[in-house]
Amino acid sequence: MKGFGNWKEEGGKNCFLPPPSSLFDLLPLLVILLLPLGLFWSVTVGGRTLVPADNLFNFEPWRSAADQFGVTRPHNELLSDLLLENYACKRFIVESLRHKEIPLWNPYLFAGAPFLAAGQHSALYPFSIVFYILPLSRA
Numbered sequence: 799m800k801g802f803g804n805w806k807e808e809g810g811k812n813c814f815l816p817p818p819s820s821l822f823d824l825l826p827l828l829v830i831l832l833l834p835l836g837l838f839w840s841v842t843v844g845g846r847t848l849v850p851a852d853n854l855f856n857f858e859p860w861r862s863a864a865d866q867f868g869v870t871r872p873h874n875e876l877l878s879d880l881l882l883e884n885y886a887c888k889r890f891i892v893e894s895l896r897h898k899e900i901p902l903w904n905p906y907l908f909a910g911a912p913f914l915a916a917g918q919h920s921a922l923y924p925f926s927i928v929f930y931i932l933p934l935s936r937a
Contacts, residue, residue: 841936842936847935847936849880849881849885849934849935850872850873850874850877850878850880850881851881852869852872852873853872853874853875853877853878853881853882854881855867855869855872856872856875856878883918884920885934887918887919887920887921888919888926888929888934889934890904890906890913890919891919891921891926891929891930892929892930892934895930900914901913901914901919901921902914902915
């Protein structure tokens, strides 16, 4: 197979070595993967989270405990949906999968409501696998 990579014979076996330039081509991919880890170092390795948990202190019963935790005002009130809706949906999905169930029905909304058919939860979004592998506070 001339013209397609480099063939080298080692110990009587033919083995394929990628062209030298293809190893250099992996450098941008490595940078793309490592850059977010570096920028979010305190979240990926440290004990911090991207979930705006301080927004809970806008609502009772957490508002009563805000002084105890030293929370005066949430950092960004516009991010409340991340905690009130998305975090709850992700937690429901993770708990359902942990019990080996497909989350078709959410019994926690009123008398129950279709869950997987709603589409708001992003359960089938490919990058949501991060939420199913890592703990929710880290994902």
